[in-house]
Amino acid sequence: MLRRWRVFCLVCGLWITACLVAASEDRMLEDLEEPVDVLGTRDLLFSPERRINIFEKQTLPLHITVLLQGTTDNGTSGVVVKVSAADTSVATVSDSQEGTVVQNGTTYNVSIEGVFLGYTHLKFELCSPDDIGGVNCTRLRYVVAVLRDPSVLQRIFPYLIGFMVSVNYINMGCQIDLMVVLEVLKKPIPPILGIACQFIFMPLVSYGIGLLLLPNALMRFGIFMLGCSPGGNSSNLWTLMFDGDVTLSITMTFISTI
Numbered sequence: 001m002l003r004r005w006r007v008f009c010l011v012c013g014l015w016i017t018a019c020l021v022a023a024s025e026d027r028m029l030e031d032l033e034e035p036v037d038v039l040g041t042r043d044l045l046f047s048p049e050r051r052i053n054i055f056e057k058q059t060l061p062l063h064i065t066v067l068l069q070g071t072t073d074n075g076t077s078g079v080v081v082k083v084s085a086a087d088t089s090v091a092t093v094s095d096s097q098e099g100t101v102v103q104n105g106t107t108y109n110v111s112i113e114g115v116f117l118g119y120t121h122l123k124f125e126l127c128s129p130d131d132i133g134g135v136n137c138t139r140l141r142y143v144v145a146v147l148r149d150p151s152v153l154q155r156i157f158p159y160l161i162g163f164m165v166s167v168n169y170i171n172m173g174c175q176i177d178l179m180v181v182l183e184v185l186k187k188p189i190p191p192i193l194g195i196a197c198q199f200i201f202m203p204l205v206s207y208g209i210g211l212l213l214l215p216n217a218l219m220r221f222g223i224f225m226l227g228c229s230p231g232g233n234s235s236n237l238w239t240l241m242f243d244g245d246v247t248l249s250i251t252m253t254f255i256s257t258i
Helices: 002-032 152-175 178-185 189-213 217-227 233-241 246-257
Strands: 042-047 051-055 059-068 078-085 091-093 100-103 107-114 118-127 138-147
Touching: 042 138, 051 059, 051 107, 059 078, 059 118, 078 091, 091 118, 107 138, 118 217, 178 189, 178 246, 189 217, 189 246, 233 246
Parallel strands: 051 138
Antiparallel strands: 042 059, 059 107, 078 100, 078 118, 091 107, 118 138
């Protein structure tokens, strides 16, 4: 009875997570969809062209040139440019530049300050001075990458991780007894359920949890990668602490590693 209940919970969890994933696709597409220029007559040239890299607590200027296609009086036809950051916890822009009137062909600067490590984008809105309500506005996006300020710890961190991973794998290899693994594999139902949980259930659940609880796309990706990487030495320790099947845990660690 207990085994049937576990299987029922597993199937229900997979079904709920699949529904959440399917329902979120439309919302994700709407978030990633670029707004369309209604008039098709306004454009911006950026320098750097595609993306600006900035360190934390650093302020850099972004050079922008406004081009108004179809205007014959160069320099006399202007637009109101509004700039805002999509995620102010990652980067911010100067408040004094959120409603600047710029003439055709003019280059001006937007000051960007890096706040915290991550990616975000700047939202540009170009409207005519007499456009009330922003009906015929052009909306564009520009990517901002905030990097961590280089330090001694940051340089030696990859080597420390490599050393810890090497020690972890050596420790894991010392725990594995091939005879125990073969004994567990003779009854394939527990390993099959473990494989289904590790490579199907856990990735889907972590993806659904990220969509429900985490607003940042990078944090969602991080918890999704955590759900896709269940193998490790710590799983054997937790199994031992909670009086689980240590033999099966070691077997699953062996299977997920190979």
